[in-house]
Amino acid sequence: MSLILDGQSLGLAPTATGGLSLKIKGEPVEMRASGALWLEAGSTLVVADLHLEKGSAYAARGQLLPPYDSRDTLRRLALDVEHLAPKTLVLLGDTFHDHAGELRLCPSDAEALIAIGLGRTLVWVLGNHDSEGPKYLPGDIVEDLNFGALILRHEPQTGRQSGEVSGHLHPCTRVASPRGSVRRRCFVTDGTRMIVPAFGAYAGGLNILDPAFDGLFGGPVIAGALGQDRVHAIGPRSFRPD
């Protein structure tokens, strides 16, 4: 499918594993149905907004949500890592829901996280929820990170940032039909920058029509909405507010 956005070809193409590949500022990337972004050229897997230990953060304030969010998130991450065996795994910020999250992580989940990073470079990009990075868990801690023509950081910078790949906003899109509507997490891109969906089990979603997305993109965007087993390319005509 040759889709032209803002004068450039996205080169959007489905992959055998249910993902969608495209080019961001000329750099080939794959949006995976799990919500992870795969940069095959550098064998790098990017996931954003894991919000580990969000359940226990609520529990500390008296709402005893099921404490399985971290293990659920890590289980899904492990599946991607197992399948792709990336050389580098980038956690794109807000990996923990709060500073104390790392301390609350139960030992078996901590072991799972360490195992995921074993044998590869684990990079913690700092987010607003975890602005200091991990104290005990292994990995490199960075503010941002260059990857070819791309720059990976947690929070999208205002204005047009060519080549930026970020998280933070938890994009989701709502699509309606006369029979009902669905609201799904999504990637959103205009071909020059991309915002990746939140990966965490308890991470909420912000509709991409929210003013928070205003001014980030120069022209029309497409959303890569996460379906059961594949990513669906959705155009602006189908975007609906909440």
Place this chain on the structure above:
Amino acid sequence: MSPAAPLLPERFASWFAGRGWQARSHQLDMVARARAGRDALLIAPTGGGKTLAGFLPSLIELAERPPANSPQGIHTLYISPLKALAVDVERNLMAPILQMGLPIVAESRTGDTGVSRKQRQRIKPPDILLTTPEQLALFCAWEGARLYFENLSCVIIDEIHAIHASKRGDLLALALARLQVLAPNMRRVGLSATVDDPDVIRRWMAWGGKTTAETPRPEETVDLVLGPPGAQPVVDMLLSEGRVPWAGHTAKHAMEEVYQAIKGARTALVFVNTRFQAEFAFQELWRINEDDLPIALHHGSLSAEQRRKVEAAMARGELRAVVCTSTLDLGIDWGDVDLVIQLASPKGASRMVQRIGRANHRLDEPSRALFVPANRFEMLECQAAREAIAENRFDGEPARTGGLDVLAQHIMGLACSEAFDLLKLYDELVSCGPYRDLTWEDFEQVVDFVSTGGYALKVYDRFRRIVKAQDGLWRVRDAATAQRHRLNVGAILSPAVLSVRVAMGKRLIGGRKIGEIEEGYLEMLDPGDTFVFAGQVWSLVAVTGLDVFVKAATDKDPKMPSWGGSKFAISTFLAKRVRELMFDQDHWKVLPADVRAWLEAQRDRSLIVGEGELLLETFPRGRRNFLVCYPFEGRLAHTTLAMLLTRRLERLGVGPLGFVCNDYAVAIWALNPMSTLDFEDLFDEDMLGDDLESWLADSFMMKRAFKGCAVISGLIERRFPGENQKSGRQVTFSTDLIYDVLRRHQPDHLLLGCARSDAATGLIDVARLGQMLARIKGHIRHADLEHVSPFSVPILLELGKERTPGQSGDMILAEAEADLIAEAMA
């Protein structure tokens, strides 16, 4: 007191005499039961002086109480399911108190009562407090509860028939058990409308632990007092020009005659089954209202203020008719109502008797009612209901087992009130009706849930909401936790509110907002249907998330969906009577000629089957092959049945394409003929096993039920989600995410069990479906037809409202993607 002493003290006797009244025997009976210290359930029709009968013993006791210098605490607590009723009863109670000059203070306390009055009531309790179950639950979660209620001598529960079999009823029963602990001598008094089986309510009311052969059965501890039977109601059926339409449920054809009936009455209540029908009938009546009769509208989607205005105008006798839904099934007395009109089918005999009882609150005169069936099956239903009412037969209502989510809320509340001992608490809980069969294991599980969330992964120990201290007693963790709990008390879930917007072109974006309606209002509507809202006719475009998109209808005639117009399913009892009526050909002579001719045509071209049998027809039509069956088990059970049948038909390679359901029948169509299938096998009860579970687990019904249980049990707070409120962004953290994670990691969690049983009873009616499958086993009568049958016509008129099996969110995404591709290729 000597047996000869009069039940009524002089002051009361002369008050009755002064009003030209005489105390009725059931009123005196209630006084006698009170003197004997007995709990009592009074069953009496409306207009029987029921409320006064409930209060009379308390008024006498209070009048005879020696004066005291300091407040003596609450003597009598009156609980009503309706706020308005509590306020109205306060007003009515003031009459005898003032007229007899009794030194009694009676006050109401509802969610609307001002803060200062509430505070004063805590410091200086009235003798009689009139309140709601929710306010009582708050009292139970208050540190001062023990002192406040120590002198309580009587609790009166009004309209008990309307509340016992619900989660609010669970919560109320638990609160009663608590009150009984605080005030061991407290008497319980229930006031109820006529019901099929009073023992169900007596068991709910009764207190005391598990019974043995030696102890009285729970229901025997509550005396039953019967009011005088009211005059037999006169129920007529309106047959417009003697004809009954094939389909439809608006009764539009008969509106002129309904209008004439209103004209002929002093004041009429026009009952309909949905808010939506209420809007429609209101509009139709005003269209022909040449005499400008004051006709008003009352339903649950109107603002509380609007409803109060209508109620006030009604109380002042200014209205000739109110078109209303079940919002007026209960409520304050309007003496002037002399006619009840039921538009469309009554769905149940008990509810109908309640509604009829709203007319004419004088016992000696019969209430008048007029049934207006909107189609032929409804005509049969109305006839069956008339006969049941004439025979004084009612729908049976099964007893409810108390919900564990409600129990969790109550236990948390108790911990906020005072420290408790586990063993004593268990005894207290099993002393109350809905929880009489609570096992110790379930109880421990609920306590663990309240404390730590009840997770197999024990990581929340330091976040316990209730903690066991060294004295072995359990307490709330801290004052802040208690305060937060109190903000979340109650078992009423307010439905989401949807915005009604004008759709812009084909794209469902933005659009002018024309109003708000409650979720569920449009449940029966499908895209393309027209309806009235805010005085205009609109066509439904789509319901998406929190928006209802509509466009102005060119057609000025709102068309209602032809069937399924009720949120109540036809009762099991009434459905059986309809099946009996259909089978008994001698009985057909009571029916109008065209309905009779329809039944005869069905008999000649297809089959009329016995009451215990299931009629199943197969026939080709167009390029489709149809299977239509008539279980008469209500829309919910039918939808579940159709979902499960289509799964099986899919596996059998029949290629089901869609189905449609109403209260009476299910129609499924498929690519391949179905006439040679093994129907006994197809309808085997084992469909309620794995098939049901795998369908249910992923269904929105489970997610909806889970959300309700999560709120009631205190897992999440009422105002959850809504994080990130500072930035004003709505990051939706939905309970669906929690449901998915919990289901994957702890499928046997307490709340998933609660959600499962709520969904099975409330949303998909599994029990009823199970009973039906058992009933028809070996009794399926198959008619292999060449053409449509007379019975199948109404449901086939429903086509276009069908559902496709297996419609999933991903299909909607795939369509949107195809749309993008089309755009790209253009």
